[in-house]
Structure formats: structure tokens, C-alpha cells
Amino acid sequence: MIIRDMTRAECTQLLEKLRFGRIACVEDGQPYIVPFGFAFDGHAIYSFATVGTRIRWMRANPLVCVEVEDIVSPQNWRTVIVFGRYMELPETPEFAAERATAHRLLSGHKLWWEPGFVRTVSHEIERPLDPGYFRVAIDRMTGHCAG
Amino acid sequence: MIIRDMTRAECTQLLEKLRFGRIACVEDGQPYIVPFGFAFDGHAIYSFATVGTRIRWMRANPLVCVEVEDIVSPQNWRTVIVFGRYMELPETPEFAAERATAHRLLSGHKLWWEPGFVRTVSHEIERPLDPGYFRVAIDRMTGHCAG
Numbered sequence: 097m098i099i100r101d102m103t104r105a106e107c108t109q110l111l112e113k114l115r116f117g118r119i120a121c122v123e124d125g126q127p128y129i130v131p132f133g134f135a136f137d138g139h140a141i142y143s144f145a146t147v148g149t150r151i152r153w154m155r156a157n158p159l160v161c162v163e164v165e166d167i168v169s170p171q172n173w174r175t176v177i178v179f180g181r182y183m184e185l186p187e188t189p190e191f192a193a194e195r196a197t198a199h200r201l202l203s204g205h206k207l208w209w210e211p212g213f214v215r216t217v218s219h220e221i222e223r224p225l226d227p228g229y230f231r232v233a234i235d236r237m238t239g240h241c242a243g
Numbered sequence: 244m245i246i247r248d249m250t251r252a253e254c255t256q257l258l259e260k261l262r263f264g265r266i267a268c269v270e271d272g273q274p275y276i277v278p279f280g281f282a283f284d285g286h287a288i289y290s291f292a293t294v295g296t297r298i299r300w301m302r303a304n305p306l307v308c309v310e311v312e313d314i315v316s317p318q319n320w321r322t323v324i325v326f327g328r329y330m331e332l333p334e335t336p337e338f339a340a341e342r343a344t345a346h347r348l349l350s351g352h353k354l355w356w357e358p359g360f361v362r363t364v365s366h367e368i369e370r371p372l373d374p375g376y377f378r379v380a381i382d383r384m385t386g387h388c389a390g
Contacts, residue, residue: 118265118276119268120274120275120276120308120312121274122269122272122274123303125269125306126269126306126308126326127267127269127274127306127307127308128267128308128324128326129265129266129267129308129309129310129314129324130310130324131322133312153370154305157272159272159273160274161267161273161274161275161276161278163265163276163277163278165278175278177275177277179273180276207359231319235252
């Protein structure tokens with residue numbers, strides 16, 4: 097089996113195809129990985145989340161990593177890793193257009209994983225439903241594939 | 244759909260069942276996620292890797308996060324997130340017993356993802372085959388499930 101680097105175009109195609117991946121953020125040198133649903137418009141990654149540990153950490157340090165996988169078989173798979181920056185899209189006039197873009201991209205697909213829109217009971221406390229959109233601006237990405 | 248916390252026993256069972264996940268490490272506040280194959284002996288996570296960015300980062304900062312998923316359907320899934328510490332298992336007498344444990348656990352399964360034992364051509368340079376075992380000691384873990 098040979099594993100090779102993917103081109104930028106191949107990385108972009110995989111991000112456009114997939115709707116589910118993982119995002120990592122950091123606090124005090126400790127990384128934190130969370131599965132998440134997303135949409136990619138060719139330039140940035142859009143998603144949404146309720147306020148929680150992940151959002152607090154990304155507000156304090158916007159450096160994030162996004163990872164996606166497309167595994168067909170042990171000999172035939174692709175993975176892309178994005179290094180980027182978190183940016184919230186608040187409900188203010190200046191972000192209205194980008195929020196609309198995020199809403200359009202995300203509403204076209206069932207982001208079934210994301211607990212943002214479902215009732216979440218954690219430590220016996222029901223979490224408030226207050227999802228917010230965010231964008232990940234891509235600084236750099238790499239991809240590897242086999243097969 | 245209700246998402247609930249998993250118990251410690253449920254988290255442990257999932258780590259014992261799965262052989263493939265993702266590990267994140269950090270350099271200068273920038274997280275980095277890599278898919279990896281692993282084995283869990285009930286206490287620690289064992290894996291191996293060739294020297295690369297990931298190993299250099301974990302040597303400098305041993306704080307890591309491991310994430311695993313068991314997705315049956317959109318309504319039936321489990322995920323566990325481990326916060327832990329990376330420790331290399333070098334080829335010295337004091338680590339001989341733990342290296343044997345790692346070898347026994349890992350050799351029983353095809354860790355097909357890991358490029359550690361395959362020829363990797365990256366940026367047209369063939370990467371040296373020099374895999375080393377490591378352990379992730381678990382500081383804390385959380386799990387969520389639906390269905």
C-alpha cells in the first residue's frame with residue numbers, strides 16, 4: 097500500500113463531499129476533539145453549536161484543526177486535515193450576509209450528529225438551546241490517500 | 244432524540260471494542276488531529292507511529308486527546324473522548340515489559356490505517372520506517388450516546 101499526498105483540489109473536493117468530521121480546539125495546551133457536522137462553500141467551513149466547553153475554548157483561542165475521513169476500505173481511503181481559525185457569526189447586521197450563507201449551506205443537509213438542535217441532558221441538567229453559527233477560515237490543509 | 248452521558252464502564256467498553264480513532268496534539272496553541280489505530284488494555288491506550296510532526300509535538304507537549312466513534316445510525320451512536328498524556332515506550336530495559344504488552348495488544352489486530360508499517364511517499368520523499376510504540380495514560384474521559 098502506498099500512501100500519497102493529496103492535491104489542494106483533491107482536498108477541497110473531499111471537504112465539499114463530506115458533511116461530518118471532527119474539530120479540535122485547545123486550552124492551556126490541552127487539546128479537545130469533538131465530532132461535528134459542517135458545510136464547506138469552497139473557501140470556509142461553516143457549522144453551529146450550542147455554548148459549551150468547545151465554544152468557550154475557541155473564543156479564547158481561535159486556532160482549530162478539522163479532520164475528515166472517507167474510508168471505503170483498508171486499502172482505499174482519504175483523509176484531510178485543516179488548520180484554521182474559528183470565528184463566530186453573531187446576530188449583528190455586519191454578519192447578516194454570512195449568517196445567511198451559513199444557514200443556506202447547513203439547512204440543505206441533515207447534520208444529524210450535532211446536538212445543537214436536540215434536547216441534551218448532561219449531568220442531569222438540560223442544556224439550553226442556543227445554537228450559534230461559526231466559520232472556520234482555512235489557513236492550511238493537507239490530505240493523504242491510499243488506493 | 245436524547246443524548247446522554249455514558250458511564251465510565253460504558254466508555255471503557257467502547258475503547259475495548261474499537262481499534263481506530265483520532266488523536267490530537269498541540270504546538271503553540273495549534274491543535275493537530277491524526278487518525279490512528281490503537282489498542283486498549285483497560286487502563287491505557289497503546290499505539291505506534293513513525294517519527295513525524297505528531298511525535299515531535301507530543302514529545303514537546305504530552306497532553307493529548309483521543310476520540311472514538313461507534314456510529315450505527317443517525318439515531319444510534321456513541322462517542323468517547325479521552326484526555327490523556329503521551330508517553331513513549333523506548334527500547335530500553337525498563338520499558339521492555341510494557342513494550343511487550345503493547346506488541347501483544349497491537350499485533351492481534353490489523354491496524355490498517357496507520358502508515359507506520361507501510362511505505363509512505365510524502366512530498367516525493369520516502370519516509371523512513373522507524374515506528375515506535377507509545378502509551379496514552381488516561382487522565383479523564385467522557386462519553387455521549389444517543390439511541
